[in-house]
Amino acid sequence: MNRTRIVVLGAGVVGSACARELAAGGFEVVVVDRHRPAGATTAHGEGNVLVSDKADGPELRLARLSRRLWPEVLAELDADIEWDPKGGIVVATTDAGASDLAAFAAGQRAAGVTAEPLDPADLAAAEPHLTREVAAAYHYPEDAQVQPVAAATALLSAAIEAGTTLRTGCEVTGAITRGGRITGVRTSQGDVRADAVVNAAGPWSGEVSAALGAPVDVRPRRGEVLVTTPLPPTVFHKVYDADYVGAVGSSDAALQTSAVVESTRGGTLLLGSSRRQVGFDDRMRPHVLSAIASRALRLFPGLAGVPVMRAYGGFRPYVPDHLPLIGEDPRIPGLWHSTGHEGAGIGLSVGTARVLHDLISGRAPEIDAEPFRVDRPAVLTEGGAR
Secondary structure, X not given: OOOOEEEEEOOOHHHHHHHHHHHHOOOEEEEEOOOOOOOOOHHXXXXXXXXXXXXXXXXXHHHHHHHHHHHHHHHHOOOOOOOEOXXXXXXXXXXXXXXXXXXXXXXXXXXXXXXXXXXXXXXXXXXXXXXXXXXXXXXXXXOEEOOHHHHHHHHXXXXXXXXXXXXXXXOEEEEEEEOOXXXXXXXXXXXXXXXXXXXXXXXXXXXXXXXXXXXXXXXXXXXXXXXXOOOOOOOOXXXXXXXXXXHXXXXXXXXXXXXXXXXXXXXXXXXXXXXXXXXXXXXXXXXXXXXXXXXXXXXXXXXXXXXXXXXXXXXXXXXXXXXXXXXXXXXXXXXXXXXXXXXHHHHHHHHHHHHHHHHHOOOXXXXXOXXXXXXXXXXXXXXXXX
C-alpha cells in the first residue's frame, strides 16, 4: 500500500520540524530547499523559545504548546542543540512603561503564564550588571533558548532517519495540478510528485505561493543582531526592554528597535533587535547597528567598552495581522501552508508541526487552529486560483 507523499518546501526550522513530525506519523516526506538546510532565516536568528513577548491569544497558545513540546522533542533527538531554559527578564525603564508592562503581565498570568514581578534587590541579584534605572521588571521562567542551526539540523536529521528524502539546490517554479488539486511541484531539478504540498518557505513563502497559483501575503521583514567578543558571565537571562513587544507587534515598515541582550554558551552576547521592511535588500546599514548598540547600552552600560566582533542580518516571514499561517489553502486542495511566524519561528516550530500534522491527519489539534487559517482577509491576495 502506497503511503501519502508530502512535499515540504523549505528546510529551515519550521520545515524541518514539520518534516520530522510528518515522517514520524508514517507519511512519506520529501523536503525541497532552493539552497541548503537552515541556511537562511534560521541561521540568522537568536534561537528564542519565548512566551514572555506574547499577549493572551492564539499565538500565545501556540507558544505554550511549543514550549511544552520542546523538551519532549529534545529527549528524542540525538543531538546537542544547546537547550538553555534560562528564563527571561522584561524590564520597563519609565513609569508609563511600567504600567503597561504590569497590565501585559497580568493578562499573561490570567492565561496561565508564569510572570513574576521582581523588586530591585531580586533584580540586582538576578542580573547584577543591569542598569538600576528600572521602573519595573518581570521574570518569565518558561523562556528558553536553543542554537537555531543545531536545532533545525537535528530536527531534519531525525526526519531523514525516519525516511525523509532531502533535495537541495532545488527551486520551485510552479504547481502540477489535476482537477484543481495539487499533485506535485515543478522545480529547477524536475517535477516532484506529491499527494500534498506544505509551503514552509519562510520569508519566501509569498513568492512560492504565487508560483503555485495561490498567493498569500507573507513578506520579508529584516532584522539585525550584533555579536560581542566572548566575555566572563555577564548576562544570565534573556533580558529585554518592554518596548520589544511593541516593536514585534508594529506594522510600521520603518525601522523599529528595542533592547534585547542575551548570552550564548560560547560566552558571546547577542544584541538586538531591529525590524524594518526593505524587501530582500540584504545590505547592512550602520545607523541600524548603531541604534541596536545604543539601546543595549541603556540596559547594560558596562558593555560600552566591549568589542563587537561581527554583525549579521536576515529576513523574517512577516504577515500583516502578526499570526502564522497553518492550514490547507481553500483555493487549491492539497496545498498547505506553515509559515508567517516572523521572528518566533524557532520557538513555535514544534508546536506548528504538531498542529499541521493533526490537521493533515483529520484530527482536531490540541489548540484551536481557526485563527491561523489561510483564508483570513489579512493573508489572501488577489490573483490566486479559485
